[in-house]
Amino acid sequence: MSNLKSLAKDTAIYGLSSIVARFINYLLVPIQTARFAASGGEYGIITNVYAYVSILIILLTFGMETTFFRFMSKEGEDPRKVYSTALTMLMTSSMISVLLVLCFLHPIAAAAGYADHPEFVAVMFVTVAIDAFMAIPFAYLRYLHKPVKFATLKIINILLNILLNILYLIVLPKLKLNLFGIYDEQFTLNVAYVFYINLFCTIATLLMLWKEWATMPFRIDWNTCKRMLGYTWPLLVMGVAGQLNQAASQIIFPRFFDGTQAEARAQLGIYGACIKIAMIMVMITQAFRFAYEPFVFGKSKDKNNRETYAQAMKYYLIFTLLAFLVVMGYLDVLKFVIGKSYWEGLRVVPIVMAAEIMFGVFFNLSFWYKLTDRTIWGAYFSGIGAVVLITTDILLIPQYSYMACAWAGFAAYATSMILSFFIGQHYYPIRYPLKSMAVYVLMAVLFYAVMQAVPHEWPVVLRLAINTALICAFVGHILYHDLPLKSLPVVGKYFR
Helix, strand or coil: CCCHHHHHHHHHHHHHHHHHHHHHHCHHHHHHHHHHHHCCCCCHHHHHHHHHHHHHHHHCCCCCCHHHHHCCCCCCHHHHHHHHHHHHHHHHHHHHHHHHHHHHHHHHHHCCCCCCCCCHHHHHHHHHHHHHHHHHHHHHHHCCCCCCHHHHHHHHHHHHHHHHHHHHHHHHHHHCCCCCCEEECCHHHHHHHHHHHHHHHHHHHHCCCCCCCCHCCCCCHHHHHHHHHHHHHHHHHHHHHHHHHHHHHHHHHHHHHHCCCHHHHHHHHHHHHHCCCCCHHHHHHHHHHHHHHHHCCCCCCCCCCCHHHHHHHHHHHHHHHHHHHHHHCCHHHHHHHHHHHHHHHHHHHHHHHHHHHHHHHHHCCCCCHHCCCCCHHHHHHHHHHHHHHHHHHHHHHHCCCHHHHHHHHHHHHHHHHHHHHHHHHHHHHCCHHHHHHHHHHHHHHHHHHHHHHCCCCCCCCHHHHHHHHHHHHHHHHHHHCCCHHHHHHCHHHHHH
């Protein structure tokens, strides 16, 4: 139980920072969706470009974060050599990639669908390259258990991004000015500001991380490098395939949508804005991952580690299901995060949230092959999931538009999760409390069904009251069966 409390403490710190950061980042959604109407397709461009970004960041970091934690905690390894080797590898690969992209900028921009705006691709790629390099200094902060500095830098980055978005997308357009002269009303220039602002904030964060990277020797220990690459290449394949499950739909959509490019961008913008509401699940999973990855490798030698992993899985599922019910129960309020012209896409939210829960379960399951050094299995699972997603998208997008994207992600994560569970039980059996977990899943499904059955003609206040009662019933079940009040930190002593 002490292990779980330690994990919960770190998750709470990372989680609070992640929640604050994501909440602040959510402000970008109303700002950008207010500035860019759904019909214009500008937000579709942003959605499409950042889908490419999410794939590129995986390629440029090539699984080195997980590899870094594995080798830093591995017996017989020199942590300083591991850190300098990882840092130098990412710096070198990022610089070479930027040079190659700049040399072939125009054909790459044309292939991405932005032949008229190659600057989108150039700015995007430089930003991703810097982000990839910073992955190891940020991982080093997690290794040193410095969540406060980690969180502070992340939040500063987002706050700066928000302020500059407000300045360039709202304040200066009202004044018909920008910092360099007369404001250009062309939407493409407005969209470009979003990318330039992101690059500026990334460079600022890099400078604030100066101590973590500039004071380290940039040297590669080739023996360490060889072993790290042998461990990480399946993680790269797994990472790309896994990220394809999240981003491929936004990349594929404009190419298979049955309509004009302008209509495709408008529909993609609606989908991209609405899935932002579902990102609370990504937030929870990310917070859990930041704490869980070093925790798992650190506890790998403990005798009762499998029991700990099983309990961690259960609590992860409980709280993500609770988050699902909260979001769906208060969707009538949360929908105001995005512009009204985007509301028609809200029906994707429950599907995307359910898919993200399964992704989180898949992430929890993934440690059996990481701990046994069978990382190739992760590549298999994610690769199969990516094939399911892309196939579903190609077949269904022409007929069902962005709803196909939501269901494609659901099918892909379900496939990866189920495969990982059954094969993992063969190589690294863990006795998960499946019966108890199934009860929570069934309760969540039942309560969601009741929420949906309440007529939409009823007053919003009444619907919110019914949904609140259902959420409280779910919380009551948690407190009674798995998390009694007396076990809670700080306040628990008042319930003994």
